Amino acid sequence: MRDRADFELYVEARSARLLRTAYLLCRDWPTAEDLVQTALAKAWTAWRRVGANPDPYVYRILTNTHASWWRRRWHGEVPTAELPERPHPGGLDDFGTREALRAALVALPAKQRAVIVLRYFDDLPDEAIGEILDCSAATVRSQAARALAKLRLHPAAGVAARTEG
Amino acid sequence: MHLTENDLRSLLADDSGGWHRGVTAADVHRRVRRLRARRWRAWGSVAATAGTVVAATLLPGLFLRQPAPAGPAADTPSRSVAVVAKSYPSGGVVQEFPFSGALRDLVVAVRCPAGSRALIWLNAKPVMDRSCAGWSWVSAGLGEVGRQNTLQAVIVPRSAEGDVETLALHTPPYAAEWEVRVLSMSGLACGKDRGRPEGWVCPLITQPGNSPSAGTGPG
Numbered sequence: 001m002r003d004r005a006d007f008e009l010y011v012e013a014r015s016a017r018l019l020r021t022a023y024l025l026c027r028d029w030p031t032a033e034d035l036v037q038t039a040l041a042k043a044w045t046a047w048r049r050v051g052a053n054p055d056p057y058v059y060r061i062l063t064n065t066h067a068s069w070w071r072r073r074w075h076g077e078v079p080t081a082e083l084p085e086r087p088h089p090g091g092l093d094d095f096g097t098r099e100a101l102r103a104a105l106v107a108l109p110a111k112q113r114a115v116i117v118l119r120y121f122d123d124l125p126d127e128a129i130g131e132i133l134d135c136s137a138a139t140v141r142s143q144a145a146r147a148l149a150k151l152r153l154h155p156a157a158g159v160a161a162r163t164e165g
Numbered sequence: 166m167h168l169t170e171n172d173l174r175s176l177l178a179d180d181s182g183g184w185h186r187g188v189t190a191a192d193v194h195r196r197v198r199r200l201r202a203r204r205w206r207a208w209g210s211v212a213a214t215a216g217t218v219v220a221a222t223l224l225p226g227l228f229l230r231q232p233a234p235a236g237p238a239a240d241t242p243s244r245s246v247a248v249v250a251k252s253y254p255s256g257g258v259v260q261e262f263p264f265s266g267a268l269r270d271l272v273v274a275v276r277c278p279a280g281s282r283a284l285i286w287l288n289a290k291p292v293m294d295r296s297c298a299g300w301s302w303v304s305a306g307l308g309e310v311g312r313q314n315t316l317q318a319v320i321v322p323r324s325a326e327g328d329v330e331t332l333a334l335h336t337p338p339y340a341a342e343w344e345v346r347v348l349s350m351s352g353l354a355c356g357k358d359r360g361r362p363e364g365w366v367c368p369l370i371t372q373p374g375n376s377p378s379a380g381t382g383p384g
Contacts, residue, residue, distance in 0.1 A: 008190040015188040020181035029185045036188045041196035101168070101176050120170060121177040152168055 007047050010054055011040055017122075018062060024117045025066045027106055038065055059122075059132045063114045070110040104154035112147035115140055249316060249347035256281055256320035256341035259333050264347060265313045274302035277320045277343035284329055285345070286317040296323055297343075318345045 015036060022032035022039075039062040043054065050057050105113060111133065118129045119140075126137040126144075133140065249264050256277070275283040277297035285293035285303075293303045297320065320343050321336040 011188070011190040011193055019185060019188055023183070023185070024177055024181050029183065033186060033188055033192075037192050037196040038200075040188065040193040041200050044193060044197050045200075097168075097172070098176055098179075101172065102180070105176075116173070117177065120173045121181065148168075151173075 007044055014055070014058070015040070018058065021059075021117055021122055022062060022066070024121055025063070025110075025113060026070075027102075031069075035062060035066055035069070056128065056131050059118070060134070063118075063132060066114070067110040100154070101151065104151045107154060108147055108150060112143050112150070115143045116147050119144055249345070251346075252342070252344040254340070254342055255338045256322070256343060257336040257338040259317055259319040260345070261315060261317045263313050263315050272302050272348040273316070273318075274300055274346045274348060275318065275320075275343065276300045276345075278341050280323050281320040281341055281343070282323045282325070282332075283318070283320050283343075284333055285319075288314055289317075291329065294329060302348075316345070316347060 018036045018039070019032055022035040023029055026032055026035060039058055042061050042065075043050065043058045046057075047054075105116065108116065114133060115129060118124045118132065119126070124132070126140040129140045130137045135143075249262060251260065251262060253260060273285055273287065273292055275285065275293065275295075275297070276299060277283050279298055281297040283293055283295050283297055283301060285291070293301070295301050295303070317333075319333050319336070320341060321332045322339065325332055325336055327335075
């Protein structure tokens with residue numbers, strides 16, 4: 001039977017990885033910590049029912065919680081007195097590929113972002129991702145393909161591609 | 166576009182390596198306690214709401230004065246209850262009668278012939294001194310629950326002179342039909358099938374043309 005010591009060992013062993021995954025989902029460290037604490041707290045309340053491998057269960061809580069927070073939180077424009085700095089017409093070189101990719105990743109819907117993170121950061125197989133996201137492996141593959149297409153087509157990524165060439 | 170899966174892996178690995186405090190088991194247990202407290206608060210508020218609804222359903226008197234239950238229309242013409250209803254054939258004689266019960270918002274009503282003057286005391290306190298003209302009534306305030314109350318009433322000729330006490334004691338009897346009623350405006354209703362309280366009289370005084378509302382109001 002799983003007990004408190006077992007849970008605390010799991011937290012110690014896996015929280016750093018979970019936190020990095022959470023950060024890639026939400027792109028904000030305090031929110032990521034909040035997300036991981038909430039996911040682990042929910043997992044603890046059901047810890048005795050969790051099987052030998054808690055990872056799929058905890059990842060599922062993490063992605064579901066992130067998706068629900070993402071739906072609830074407002075993602076619109078933030079009014080500001082100062083306009084952000086804009087690249088001058090000839091300064092596209094400053095806009096690197098990575099920055100463009102980050103912008104494109106942030107623009108992805110929550111589920112597609114989760115697929116990308118679980119697949120390319122956590123290196124999970126599509127079947128495991130499907131179990132976490134409660135969908136089939138085929139759906140994971142199609143979501144991944146759509147996400148990659150969006151990343152390639154994102155205006156910022158497009159700029160990066162042109163400057164790289 | 167030169168985006169490859171390796172670019173993506175590299176970017177994700179680099180981006181996730183920033184500074185962060187980390188999450189400890191103590192943090193998680195603290196969060197568990199917060200979640201449980203929030204859940205208890207939510208359950209508490211649900212239970213309180215449910216309790217309020219149940220109490221409001223079962224004990225409506227705690228929350229608002231319930232309207233009189235609907236009974237036979239003929240027996241519940243008003244929300245008032247006549248506690249006392251007496252008729253007399255002659256004036257000049259002080260009539261005294263006790264009454265008791267859970268009474269509130271007492272109204273004393275008198276019907277006496279024109280040319281007379283009605284004098285009424287409730288528990289030895291004067292509550293009415295008024296010329297007669299059909300029904301007259303006066304609000305006598307709150308009666309006391311369980312207390313034995315005494316009403317004294319007399320009508321005297323309007324032309325008689327003197328202070329109230331003297332008139333009440335020294336006016337000779339004279340022929341004049343009059344009646345007096347004490348009403349409790351408690352919202353109680355009485356009906357054939359509702360168990361009429363002993364000593365209470367139904368129906369009430371709301372007969373056509375004789376309603377207190379058709380008489381002279383106080384003041």
